[in-house]
Amino acid sequence: xxxxxxxxxxxxxxxxxxxxxxxxxxxxxxxxxxxxxxxxxxxxxxxxxxxxxxxxxxxxxxxxxxxxxxxxxxxxxxxxxxxxxxxxxxxxxxxxxxxxxxxxxxxxxxxxxxxxxxxxxxxxxxxxxxxxxxxxxxxxxxxxxxxxxxxxxxxxxxxxxxxxxxxxxxxxxxxxxxxxxxxxxxxxxxxxxxxxxxxxxxxxxxxxxxxxxxxxxxxxxxxxxxxxxxxxxxxxxxxxxxxxxxxxxxxxxxxxxxxxxxxxxxxxxxxxxxxxxxx
Ligand SMILES: C[S@@+](CC[C@H](N)C(=O)[O-])C[C@H]1O[C@@H](n2cnc3c(N)ncnc32)[C@H](O)[C@@H]1O
Numbered sequence: 001x002x003x004x005x006x007x008x009x010x011x012x013x014x015x016x017x018x019x020x021x022x023x024x025x026x027x028x029x030x031x032x033x034x035x036x037x038x039x040x041x042x043x044x045x046x047x048x049x050x051x052x053x054x055x056x057x058x059x060x061x062x063x064x065x066x067x068x069x070x071x072x073x074x075x076x077x078x079x080x081x082x083x084x085x086x087x088x089x090x091x092x093x094x095x096x097x098x099x100x101x102x103x104x105x106x107x108x109x110x111x112x113x114x115x116x117x118x119x120x121x122x123x124x125x126x127x128x129x130x131x132x133x134x135x136x137x138x139x140x141x142x143x144x145x146x147x148x149x150x151x152x153x154x155x156x157x158x159x160x161x162x163x164x165x166x167x168x169x170x171x172x173x174x175x176x177x178x179x180x181x182x183x184x185x186x187x188x189x190x191x192x193x194x195x196x197x198x199x200x201x202x203x204x205x206x207x208x209x210x211x212x213x214x215x216x217x218x219x220x221x222x223x224x225x226x227x228x229x230x231x232x233x234x235x236x237x238x239x240x241x242x243x244x245x246x247x248x249x250x251x252x253x254x255x256x257x258x259x260x261x262x263x264x265x266x267x268x269x270x271x272x273x274x275x276x277x278x279x
Pocket of ligand 1 (some may be wrong): 088111
């Protein structure tokens, strides 16, 4: 990311979520704030969704990874977890939709300082108040110590926490990924849901060209996807950080579970995975 600019990919993902509400009726992830959080000139999501023949695949993955994370998070809250940390939150609206308000959970949204300022501005413009359980923590994963910043914001290191880390790992260096995993694994009984990308060879033929074009676009906006992993390599990294229960769901698994909910889903598969790991 450019140091003083908010994340452009965060906006792209938010528009995918809004398109999912309009085209697929939010059947994977129902999000009444998805459209509200967009500015007037960004609300043309149908044009955006139909702008590329394969956009349906991105929409499926965006909605499904949030759904998988939020389902796991709800189970964790049932078992007593009261701290939720949304790493690289972008325009995620979970904190606004929080179905666990009565259980006194605290939600920490951690994001790049520039993206967080931008989110605050658009929430204010849309007249959406920050809920009392939400704490915003500005952190640059490449430079800052995420633990220090969380503790300064009131996070209890001795209590368990559920982390989501969606659409972020590909943009970080392996060093920043390792330090963040180290921190999460230092919290007893922590859990995390995140997604990662495989090298381009894992993408189906029809999607490889799209992936090349996306890589070029990301280079131009200075949000390169720099870190890619083979599934076995990712499992080894997680085990080396002490995560034991590891569930890795590949794109085919996601498509067979949620694909029917996406209108006009294009053929092909991405080399992307969603992981739920417990410490
Ligand atoms: C593709 S967006 C995903 C946003 C959100 N998780 C979602 O699914 O809507 C990537 C997010 O990662 C954040 N990010 C990227 N690099 C970062 C860094 N070095 N430090 C902190 N956040 C970073 C961006 O600010 C952005 O919010």
